[in-house]
Amino acid sequence: MARTRLIQAIHDAVVEEMARDPKVIVYGEDVELSIVGDLRGVHEQFGHDRIRNTPICETTLTGMAVGLASAGYHVVVQMMFSNFLYTGMDAIGNQMSKLRLMTGGQMELPITIIATIGGGSANAAQHSDTSYPMLMNLGGVNVAVPATPADAKGLTKTAIRSKNPCFLLEPNGRGGELGEVPDGEYLVPFGKAAVRREGDAATVVAIGRMLKPALAAAAALDAEGLRVEVIDPRTLVPFDEDCVLSSVAKTGHLVVVDEARECCSAASQIAAVVAEKGFSLLKGPIRRVTTPNVAIPYAPNAEAHVIPGEARIAAAVRELLGRTENHRQGVPA
Amino acid sequence: MTATGLGDNPQRSHAGDGPSPAEALRLFETMVLIRRVEERLRDDSAAGKLPGAVHLYIGEEAVAAGVCAHLSDRDYATSTHRGHGHFVAKGGDIRTMMAEIWAKREGICQGMGGSMHVADISKGILGANGIVGAGLSIATGAAFGARLDGDGKVSVCFFGDGASNQGALMETLNISTLWQLPVIFVCENNGFSEFTPSAEVTAGRIADRARAFSMPAAEVDGNDATDVWRAAGEAVRRAREGGGPSFIEARTYRIQGHFEAESFVLGTGRYRSDEEIAGWRQDNDPIARFRSRLVSDGTASAAQLDRIEAEVLDRVNEAVAYAEAGQPADPELAETLMFAPEES
Numbered sequence A: 001m002a003r004t005r006l007i008q009a010i011h012d013a014v015v016e017e018m019a020r021d022p023k024v025i026v027y028g029e030d031v032e033l034s035i036v037g038d039l040r041g042v043h044e045q046f047g048h049d050r051i052r053n054t055p056i057c058e059t060t061l062t063g064m065a066v067g068l069a070s071a072g073y074h075v076v077v078q079m080m081f082s083n084f085l086y087t088g089m090d091a092i093g094n095q096m097s098k099l100r101l102m103t104g105g106q107m108e109l110p111i112t113i114i115a116t117i118g119g120g121s122a123n124a125a126q127h128s129d130t131s132y133p134m135l136m137n138l139g140g141v142n143v144a145v146p147a148t149p150a151d152a153k154g155l156t157k158t159a160i161r162s163k164n165p166c167f168l169l170e171p172n173g174r175g176g177e178l179g180e181v182p183d184g185e186y187l188v189p190f191g192k193a194a195v196r197r198e199g200d201a202a203t204v205v206a207i208g209r210m211l212k213p214a215l216a217a218a219a220a221l222d223a224e225g226l227r228v229e230v231i232d233p234r235t236l237v238p239f240d241e242d243c244v245l246s247s248v249a250k251t252g253h254l255v256v257v258d259e260a261r262e263c264c265s266a267a268s269q270i271a272a273v274v275a276e277k278g279f280s281l282l283k284g285p286i287r288r289v290t291t292p293n294v295a296i297p298y299a300p301n302a303e304a305h306v307i308p309g310e311a312r313i314a315a316a317v318r319e320l321l322g323r324t325e326n327h328r329q330g331v332p333a
Numbered sequence B: 001m002t003a004t005g006l007g008d009n010p011q012r013s014h015a016g017d018g019p020s021p022a023e024a025l026r027l028f029e030t031m032v033l034i035r036r037v038e039e040r041l042r043d044d045s046a047a048g049k050l051p052g053a054v055h056l057y058i059g060e061e062a063v064a065a066g067v068c069a070h071l072s073d074r075d076y077a078t079s080t081h082r083g084h085g086h087f088v089a090k091g092g093d094i095r096t097m098m099a100e101i102w103a104k105r106e107g108i109c110q111g112m113g114g115s116m117h118v119a120d121i122s123k124g125i126l127g128a129n130g131i132v133g134a135g136l137s138i139a140t141g142a143a144f145g146a147r148l149d150g151d152g153k154v155s156v157c158f159f160g161d162g163a164s165n166q167g168a169l170m171e172t173l174n175i176s177t178l179w180q181l182p183v184i185f186v187c188e189n190n191g192f193s194e195f196t197p198s199a200e201v202t203a204g205r206i207a208d209r210a211r212a213f214s215m216p217a218a219e220v221d222g223n224d225a226t227d228v229w230r231a232a233g234e235a236v237r238r239a240r241e242g243g244g245p246s247f248i249e250a251r252t253y254r255i256q257g258h259f260e261a262e263s264f265v266l267g268t269g270r271y272r273s274d275e276e277i278a279g280w281r282q283d284n285d286p287i288a289r290f291r292s293r294l295v296s297d298g299t300a301s302a303a304q305l306d307r308i309e310a311e312v313l314d315r316v317n318e319a320v321a322y323a324e325a326g327q328p329a330d331p332e333l334a335e336t337l338m339f340a341p342e343e344s
């Protein structure tokens, strides 16, 4: 166990998996010096055949992953910002997510695609998207959204050992955050959510980068006497429905916090699942706290305006529970 | 002609020379097999027996046959929406291919892929593909794997003149040259991209696109099996020996419509004349040309070739009977096949 930065946790996971399995091959644009920082220095250890810089050609990077995986390798592609997945989308949407079914189960495509998601860094609209809704809709790929350094390590290792295409979506701007990370063999299973804070007043599901403001909101609400349960799903595909439903059984209220745009967001999907399978558990409507259906603006104040933050999350919980700011206890109104 | 005995190991063939008699007969057989399969698909499609559309390769057989003659099951190939010929030439089983096109459980993809997606991974056939140009990067990735394995495997990408206008061609020409990958790009220039004549949408000479990357590029008569065989032999040898990628532009002609039942879609619309099609059919049929050469240079007698043709027809009929008698696909597979089971 050691205090480790999130990008270092991903780095360590990739290095450990490369050392464990010589079939793990890594490539991407600038992976050697690594703009995101997660793979910096890996090439010094493993050399050009195992990890290398590519030209800028996302269509080919995702497509080559399909071919290289077909040739028996486990491919790790670092795509930088998840916006660049749009450029490389054919091989994702038409090939890797479908070929196993289309070949009658002949193909196994162990591919891990790493990219950052989310805004908050004044990177403007083309470098700030939270683009997992399109991936979730494909059906044939796993989607992991680590929010802590430990999960970043454990989910990366699970992804690299998977026999299926997996997206590991790093929270943008959180790469430097520190957390306790177990040494060595540490795998986080897909499809197992984590309860980050226990409570009985309402369930708040917070995805990836949204965990931090959700926990901050929960702390503020605690001071008002509202004990909120905060769930980090950790993977969106597969999704741990049981964890969310059993929390809602306890609290009767659900808020889903998602940095993706509202339309067809992960929050929409989670809300639908709970409405279908847990309607009788609910004491009120489900609330989605998402980015509105807009491009992420550049100006930091405008960005903060559209991306969900602590205040909006807390307000959604209060509103659900019929509270106003005046109910705050021990805090000047 | 090369010395005898090469027929069993295509990898030992010498480019520059023509195929040995044994190799020539196998080329002939492969082309005839593709033709008979395709004719049967044409007829069964017209009779409404096939659930989906088929894109036929009639008239282009020399390309698949001439290239795949140099490949073994260990080598990779990616194919196109017009992929039956590549599947057959690369050694795919015509019974399970037919069953696939008939949407049967016995199909090579258990009925989940169909005509545009026939694949046999065990034979390095990474699949026909419904996305024009998708094979470029997949073949390049497989070639990267072959390069890392370092055991002389190669990867072939078949694609059309239409696909050559996808940006991915430039990306893959670049990366395969940089990384010296054992990939052979085989552009089947059949003159059309759906209903659009190639010249209307394709600037310059396609092979020049490869030359811009200093990649060896050959332009061959795609209806001349020997010509294709020679160019492919040289490209495959170069790739196996670590000499990097090559490009072959094979000029050919699509005899059938873009897909069967094209006329229903076109109505009265036309994009080529009947005379043009008839001209290619009569004067430039790759199988007829190769057959008369085999007879005239004494490689085989007409009777010998007739026998091969008859045997092939029997095999095709048997394959169709197998497909027809197959079980309907299992609909539940759609739910169980999406993900590979993880080791627990």
Ligand SMILES: Cc1ncc(C[n+]2csc(CCOP(=O)(O)OP(=O)(O)O)c2C)c(N)n1
Binding pocket: B080, B081, B082, B130, B131, B132, B133, B159, B160, B161, B162, B163, B164, B190, B191, B192, B193, B194, B254, B258
């Ligand atoms: C990405 C994509 N765009 C368009 C199509 C529709 N389409 C199917 S085949 C075809 C023409 C392809 O021409 P070419 O590559 O020359 O192959 P050919 O059909 O001549 O064998 C088109 C446009 C497609 N399948 N995929």
